[in-house]
Amino acid sequence: MRAVTFHEHGDVGVLRYEDVPEPVPGPGEVVIRVRAIGCNYNDLWARRGLPGMKFDLPHISGSDAAGEIAAVGPGVSGVKAGDAVVVHPSISCRTCEACTAGQEYFCRHFKIWGFQTGPLDGSYAEYAKVPAANAVPKPARLTWEEAASIPLVLLTTYHMLVTRAQLRTGEWILVWGATSGIGIVAVQLARHMGASVVAVAGSEEKLAAARDLGAHVLVNYKTQDVVDEVRKATGRRGVDVVFEHTGQETWERSLRVMAxxxxxxxxxNTTGFQAITDLRFLFNKQLSLLGSHQGNKAELMAGLRLVEAGHIKPVVGKVxxxxxxxxxxxxxxxxxxxxxxxLVP
Ligand SMILES: [Zn+2]
Structure with missing residues (x-):
């Protein structure tokens, strides 16, 4: 089959479009005929290489896929050949204390599929192999491209807003990078949960898109002062929740806009990980700083029900x-x- 691989880390020049063996499903696994592939920042991190993290080479990136089940391995139940599915990208043992508590992201064997798995795993290919438990029904209303674009960002954002931040109706939220992959889900999910949304982006075109997704206040960080605009919008009170994923360049302003x-x-931390936290704000204002990483299968399925009902719409920028x-x-x-x-194979 054709696949995109890399045999060494580097810039986009290391990516190769080449023939690799088609995956064969082992016990408890399925092979998906990939119809569309969602790209994520993880694909870039893996290709560039990360200090302290080992990748099995050659590597096939890609943590998001939509397609049909092409083959099932021994002992698989619940899915069959021909089923339309998307991939739940969290790989874990599914039997340990963390997994059975619904906290698969704390499993000692936790891996993000297509990012930490390998060699030659992931969705940048004509066929892809996953544990059967990681194949979940594709929302029927979505195209292949829309379906492939949504699982990882939906899962990540659902865990951040629903489980970690516990966003409530009537609250204000600030969303950095409002038209990024996770930003588009965050704006729509926050709106659906009854929050008022301040969307931050770097162009008028992006802000118009954020407004169409339901944002209430639009801030262009290139031409406006984000802290001032939040104070104006909230009557000097600040926001109840900040949705962060940019890190170093935005962190200090994130702390300053918090109520x-x-x-x-x-x-x-797409802009860097060495952020400065003024501890006086942290304890005096009794702020909570919450880390979040992926999510569990139930969260993905709950998010996909919101997609199926039309509350969250995938936004495909380019194919x-x-x-x-x-x-x-x-x-x-x-x-x-x-x-x-x-991407489409
Ligand atoms: Zn486990």
């Missing part, structure tokens, strides 16, 4: 053929996009 007793939830994965990753790297980048 007394507010929560900040973060799942990433590339699989062989143009380098161009797709460049679009993510430059931030020159609204919504998700999708």
């Amino acid at each position: 007394w007793g507010a929560r900040l939830v973060t799942c990433g 590339f053929p699989l062989r143009e994965a380098a161009a797709a990753q460049t679009a993510i790297e430059t931030g020159n996009k609204i919504g998700k980048i999708v």
Whole structure:
């Protein structure tokens, strides 16, 4: 089958479009005929390489896929050939104390599929192999491209807002990168949960898209002072929740826009990880700083029900053929996009 691989870490030039053996399902596994692939920041981290993290090479990236079950391994029940599915990207043992408590992200064997798995695993290919437990029904109303674009960002955002920050109706939330992959879900989910949304982005086009998704207040961080705009919008009170994933460049402003007793939830650091926290704000204002990483299968399925009901709509920014994965990753790297980048084999 055709797949996009890399044999060494580096810039997009290391990506190869080549033939690799088709995966064969082992016990408890299924092989999916991939119809569409969602690209994520993880794909870039793996390709570049991360200090202290070992990747099995050659590697096939891709933690999001939509397609049909092509083959099932021994002992598989609950899914059958021909079923339309998307992939739940959290791989874990499913039997340990953490897993059976619904906290698969604390499993000692936890891996993000297509990011930490391998060699030659992941969705940038014509066929992909996953544990049968990780194949979940595709929302019927979505196209293949829409379905492939949503699981990882939906799972991540659902865990951040519902489980970690416990966002409540009537609260204010600030969403950095409102038209990024997770930003588009955060704006819609927060709106659905009854919150008022301050959307931050770097262009008028992106802010118009955020408004269409349901944001109430739009702030262009390139031309406006984010802290001032939040004070204006909230009557100097600040927001109850900050949705963080950008890190170093935005962290200090994130702390300053928080109301007394507010929560900040973060799942990433796309601009760097060495952020400064003024401890006087932390204890005096009784702030809560919440880390978040992926989520569990039940959270993904609850999120997909919101998608199926039309409360959250996938936003596909651009679709590339699989062989143009380098161009797709460049679009993510430059931030020159609204919504998700999708590949089609
Ligand atoms: Zn486990």
